[in-house]
Amino acid sequence: MSAPTSASSPESLPERKDGAQYFEAGYRVRTGDVDQQMRVRLDSVARYLQDVANDNIEATTFHSSDPFWIVRRTIIDVIRPFSWPAGFTAERWCGALSTRWTNMRVRLQAEHETNRFNPDPRKPGLIETEAFWINVNDQGMPSRLSDDAFEMLSSMNDEHRLRWKAMNPEKAPAPADVALPDREHILRSTDFDPFKHLNNAAYLEAVEDELVDHPDLIAGPHRAIIEYIRPIVPGTPITLRRHRDEDGLMVWFLIPDAAGEPVVAATVSVHARPE
Secondary structure, three states: OOOOOOOOOOOOOOOOOOOOOOEEEEEEEOHHHEOOOOEEOHHHHHHHHHHHHHHHHHOOOHHHHOOOEEEEEEEEEEEEOOEOOEEEEEEEEEEEEOOOEEEEEEEEEEEEOOEOOEOOOOOOEEEEEEEEEEEEOOOOOEOOOOHHHHHHHHOOOOOOOOOOOOOOOOOOOOHHHOOOOOEEEOOOHHHEOOOOOEOHHHHHHHHHHHHOOOHHHOOOOEEEEEEEOOOOOOOOOEEEEEEEEOOEEEEEEEEEOOOOOEEEEEEEEEEEOOO
16 A cells, blocks of 8 residues: 555654743543543543633633634644543643744643542653644634734744644545545534534544554554644535554545535544654
8 A cells, every 4th residue: 555644753742942931721531531441532632722722812812812713733642641530731832833823832731540440540641732723813814913912922932934834645545545445424513613614623533433443553652643624514524534554544534525526624644652
């Protein structure tokens, strides 16, 4: 098979600049966040990132000056997996930016607890993430950050000319060039947000369905990269094109264009990482 799985780098995500301010909040791992082995799922991590982003904006004046943001990419590095029960803290800061978009870093650190269902002590959990957020106006078009937002976010880093570069292969290979057959993914009404777009976390629910057959990729440290290319609206049929090789799993979300031809709406790669 010749299909690529990802162009992702094994390098660690950048550390916070010394002395940079950051937002911090505490949360809980709930039973609805975990799989049958009590591992916190990737879609749950995506929801945590949405929650801390919303809480961060509400704690600033950005909810008035820069209220609309969309995610173009999220990188999730599971260094030490989370499981239930646990409490965790989220630290969020800007790692790089330009005048219209930012790389927002979020570090999630969990203190695991025990109960009668999970009585064995576990090491503290650590998940490092980075998301490429685009500031948009009320029409959904990329928009310049307000002066106050740019001043605050730029003080957290030294990279002020951030540019977009895809990390996953955006072009889907032909069915004959992948190791697994295409499959249909059924959406539910609860998968959509108030703007009638598929919720960011719902994409990773589909990936969790795939990972059931690839437990080796998530048994230890692993990296997931999701890149959103086109919006998916209610009533859209989705086909998953999947490829697995020794390097990892690659999934392309295919939707029909106006002519009924398949186009890529999102890409996801999952790779095991060195211990």
